[in-house]
Amino acid sequence: MMVSENTYTKPATLEETIQLVSQYGDNFKFIAGGTDIMANKYQGNDLTHHFIDITGIVALNGIHVNDNYIVIGALTRLDDLKKSREINEEFPVLIEAAHAVGSPLIRKTATLGGNILCENRCIFYNQSEWWREAVGYCLKCSGNVCIATGGKKACFSEFISDTAPALISMNAQVRLIEPEGERVIALEALYTGDGVNPKTIKNTSILKEILLPRSQKYRCAFKKLRLRETLEFTSLTTAVSINKHDIIRIVLAGVDPKPVLIEGKLGDDKEVLIVKAIKGARAVENDMFSRSYRRDMIRVFLNNCFKQIDI
Numbered sequence: 001m002m003v004s005e006n007t008y009t010k011p012a013t014l015e016e017t018i019q020l021v022s023q024y025g026d027n028f029k030f031i032a033g034g035t036d037i038m039a040n041k042y043q044g045n046d047l048t049h050h051f052i053d054i055t056g057i058v059a060l061n062g063i064h065v066n067d068n069y070i071v072i073g074a075l076t077r078l079d080d081l082k083k084s085r086e087i088n089e090e091f092p093v094l095i096e097a098a099h100a101v102g103s104p105l106i107r108k109t110a111t112l113g114g115n116i117l118c119e120n121r122c123i124f125y126n127q128s129e130w131w132r133e134a135v136g137y138c139l140k141c142s143g144n145v146c147i148a149t150g151g152k153k154a155c156f157s158e159f160i161s162d163t164a165p166a167l168i169s170m171n172a173q174v175r176l177i178e179p180e181g182e183r184v185i186a187l188e189a190l191y192t193g194d195g196v197n198p199k200t201i202k203n204t205s206i207l208k209e210i211l212l213p214r215s216q217k218y219r220c221a222f223k224k225l226r227l228r229e230t231l232e233f234t235s236l237t238t239a240v241s242i243n244k245h246d247i248i249r250i251v252l253a254g255v256d257p258k259p260v261l262i263e264g265k266l267g268d269d270k271e272v273l274i275v276k277a278i279k280g281a282r283a284v285e286n287d288m289f290s291r292s293y294r295r296d297m298i299r300v301f302l303n304n305c306f307k308q309i310d311i
């Protein structure tokens with residue numbers, strides 16, 4: 001097929017989508033709510049010309065419950081999570097995390113799948129084209145080095161999704177539909193830790209749904225550091241969960257190119273867990289708050305989370 005500049009396609013089924021992606025290859029992106037990808041496109045950070053709108057695919061919609069899992073369709077709007085009785089009763093921290101995203105209008109448009117897969121951010125990258133040109137571009141666009149670190153050959157753009165830390169702390173899995181078939185992986189396995197290419201999946205992978213294991217009796221706490229209480233990306237997010245087997249999962253966002261995950265169990269020395277989390281976070285000077293302040297705040301937030309869920 002000949003593809004022209006700037007195309008927009010809206011398939012109705014997964015089968016049709018798989019056929020389309022095999023025609024476009026690497027040269028396209030999916031759009032769900034569009035609140036992340038379109039902002040990046042109009043800022044000149046995303047150079048994609050071909051978009052496949054997946055919002056018409058019924059199979060990506062809806063929240064279903066079975067004995068083992070709550071299965072949340074990737075297209076579920078962040079604002080709609082609170083309408084599910086099961087999520088309210090069993091995973092209220094997910095509603096809290098979704099509520100921390102952007103503003104009411106964004107939450108009514110943005111999807112859970114898009115939030116999990118939103119692009120990493122950095123104050124040296126999320127700028128206009130002329131600004132980035134003036135500083136000589138960075139590794140994540142057309143430059144050779146990371147500006148935030150004064151010339152390193154690695155990118156430390158921040159992983160900023162607010163819902164992913166809460167989901168990972170509760171052992172969420174994701175179902176992917178790919179031209180090669182279908183697979184289910186742990187949510188944390190989606191992320192590489194490389195700020196330039198932060199996802200382990202190809203652009204042809206469709207995130208179908210998010211699976212949360214039931215009957216774990218999670219107790220969870222969530223905190224987000226930001227300059228103002230709304231319309232603000234995270235500078236540090238902490239999510240801490242403990243399940244009925246007393247396994248603790250601590251997840252950080254906003255301080256590394258991927259979610260930082262630390263596991264422990266009830267009775268572990270909390271200071272040891274906190275130090276592991278601080279050491280695991282490769283925060284650099286690329287945020288509104290300084291690196292040292294954000295590292296200090298990891299200790300404050302984790303201590304508050306531990307208190308809140310009584311561990």
Ligand SMILES: Cc1cc2nc3c(=O)[nH]c(=O)nc-3n(C[C@H](O)[C@H](O)[C@H](O)COP(=O)(O)OP(=O)(O)OC[C@H]3O[C@@H](n4cnc5c(N)ncnc54)[C@H](O)[C@@H]3O)c2cc1C
Pocket residue numbers: 029030031032033034035036037038039054060074075078100101102103106109110111112113114115116117118119160161162163205206207208231232233234
């Ligand atoms: C002003 C503003 C404030 C914001 N504040 C926050 C914030 O506080 N916290 C936060 O986490 N985010 C924030 N965002 C970013 C964004 O709005 C959210 O991350 C949102 O949840 C993205 O979802 P979406 O459906 O709009 O994704 P889209 O923009 O449609 O997609 C994002 C990425 O995911 C891919 N994608 C989406 N769905 C699928 C799927 N099912 N399968 C495969 N690939 C898929 C797309 O190809 C794209 O690469 C903000 C954005 C703006 C503009």
